[in-house]
Amino acid sequence: MQTVVRKGPLWIVLWLLAACKTHGQANQKPNIFFIAVDDMGNNDIGYNNPEVETPNLNNLGNNGVILESNYVYPVCSPSRSAFMTGRYAHKTGFQHGTVEHNQPAYIDSSYKTVAEKLTQSYGYAAHMVGKWHLGYCKDSVTPTYRGFDSFYGFYGGQENYYTYKVARYNDFRDNLTAVTPKNPNYPREDVDGYSTFEYVKRAVEIVKNHDKAQPLFLYLAFQAPHSPLQAPQELIDKYPGSWTYTDTDGSQKTTDRGTFYAMVTAVDMAVGTLHQELENQGLLDNAIIVFTSDNGGQPKEGGFNNPYRGAKGTFYEGGVRVPGFVYSKSLLTKTSYRHRGLLHASDWLPTFVSLAGGSADLTSDNDLTSIDGVDQTQMLLNGGDSARSKIVLNIDDFERSSTIYGVIKQYGPEVWKYVQGNIGRRGIVYSVTKTSKKRALKRSFKSERPKRAVNDKYLYLISADSSETYNLYGDTTPEIQDIQNDLEDEVEAEKPKAVPPMNPYNCGTPNNLLNGFWSAGPGEGWCNCIA
Template structure:
């Protein structure tokens, strides 16, 4: 038996290892439908001091990419696998679809929980709920406070004649604006957390997805803006920012801030139809143009050695899982598409990623079928890029919003040099034929791994009227 003093020293060594960075706390924040041009560090009109401060204390990611819509991005975050390999490449999951994302994959919270992390989720799931096994507390989260679908009302938590909100498995209906509710629960989680155990908080905000709703006090912060929808939208951004300010303060009050890595990203680009803005990038949510897929993102806090910098290297949504596992000191999951970027982010080293797939989707090609790849500085788009092909200046000075969402679908592939032409104005398809052939050939290789999209029809058994008015698992 070890002498008492040796046991005490062993316990102290383990505690120091946990608190000194081997196992940092990790907060992974996802903002929903936030545009490239919708934060203060890019747009002087946006009031987001808390986010701007965290970004300034850390590293802004200038070329961090996501999927064009919600469910595919969240699939990539959680699995480290391209959505086209697991059937989640086509649009976003609908409430009555009997579908669950990547049930055969070990996802991020499961791996962290297996390695001693306390795991919590707030906000939007959107990875399926037709059976309980699909839902957060069955997939690695110790607690869940949020909703299963892609959107709900910010005040009454309803969608399509049903309420959608859970405290773990318990159906509830919170009383306040959802952003405030999440802030309160985040504070509770942090205040009661056992500091001898590392923490993972997946904070998947509802904001700023439509419906466009915000307390009037936030809208009034933008009273000079003529466009009512844009006023409210930016008010939602500022409410989100306040919640992140509350999170930062709660981390400090709980004595966790200095050992916490904070990751922030949007899940796709802003949606001009609902007042999000990606200018000067081209396109929107739903499209594979840069405006739909180039995320506002940054890392801040524990382990980031070059604060106040902008990282120019490539990164994709599938990289977050291996990067977070590496930051946590946890063994990687095999057979993913993600690249461990932790050393690159920590030390501002060149990116290990040289190419990625924006999306491969062959379902209903006359509407949304498209394929896009980036290799080095070049990007190739084939098929319909998705709705919203144009460039949409912020409507701060306009009372009417013009989105020209249904402009003509290009008849030829589109090839861009994103280093010289980041806003995708000049199609090089006819000029750079050899480069086109190279990217096209590589994309065809990826297509060999594409599986059919899991996009079933609606199932009437899902109706909330069958479950006391709540969207509830148990019908598939």
């Protein structure tokens, strides 16, 4: 049918079409793709280290925004709880460590998950593929009961990449809310193939079958490159068999970094496959892709955190400052740069809510009034300043031997870090940064050489000393003393806000094994077991 618009000059037609397209996009909720990897250190991605082949990740990161100050927790479960709830781990009981297979810990129902918010308040379809690691002692705490329309993956912290088993038992399932009940224990024994590639196959299926009239949230949580070190042989052959590194005690050790990097390359291939399918289905035109690791790399397994000190399991930068980026074809007004603004795992929930159309003033949302995350859309989309100037690293005094308090805070252009307690083993200090950082510190303060540690207290100017070579706690410079006192006050103010760790003791395997599968249970399941 001929229209009046077609009779006008061509430039008017094009202008009207462009205006309609822009207006339509502005009123659509974006598709959100959150991709998490496991145990990837700062130098385990190609745009930071050309030794590892990650062309797809490099392309997305270099054409998006690379996050230089992307903070998480030093191990898996606390980071995942922060992302899922928008709250610090010490507010939800996940501050003490990872959730083991026979540990009755979970996200309490009083905390809305990011999937629940997006599906219930903003009309999203939500699917999860990969690693959960947030507890499964009863059906109602598993992904399809916490907002996800489907879950394809495993509940625990790791498993064999080919057999999908851990400790001889199976932990792989295919849960669909379309089935009644929501089959949280529906096992899959017919899965065949390397798990990284199996996960992306399911992700591609979800994308192909998705109704484009509805916004999509896909959480793709790869196990890789977490141990066990396993990868297709053709990828392992791309790399040397081992590397030598300096361990925390100063000794020289070798690690199978070749297999580790092969696992990273497999993730890169999987992300490339998903990216291409999103392009094919037209889902990238109004979408954002977020990529992050859940904690730092483990050198003994092949991880490489240079120039950051420490490793997974420590509160040095190498344990908590990880690779990450955001990419979008249409939503970013500034691209192809690195942003140094502070960002925390808890920020993703309010940021996604804001992208979905939620109020930037999250205090108006009853579900979000007590969250710790902040809306980072201005930082991510427009290159603005970070919406936060402080990150609480952790508040955990459950066990005296592992007590840890920590905070990072920005003062103008300087970023300082204070930790009290068990920061972790001494940590690798990469020699490539020692000289320059020492000069930077002397230029800043001209202070006397500081003591190594004072009563397990540590103070680092991480904006100049990202290798955390020089502990400035106890320095007599008035400016440093003022900062030290302020950070100690921040920690003291945060301590009363911590809740006890969520069921930190293990129950024993008989409670959660059913016909050879790690299993939840109806009702209260085995959540009330006695350790």
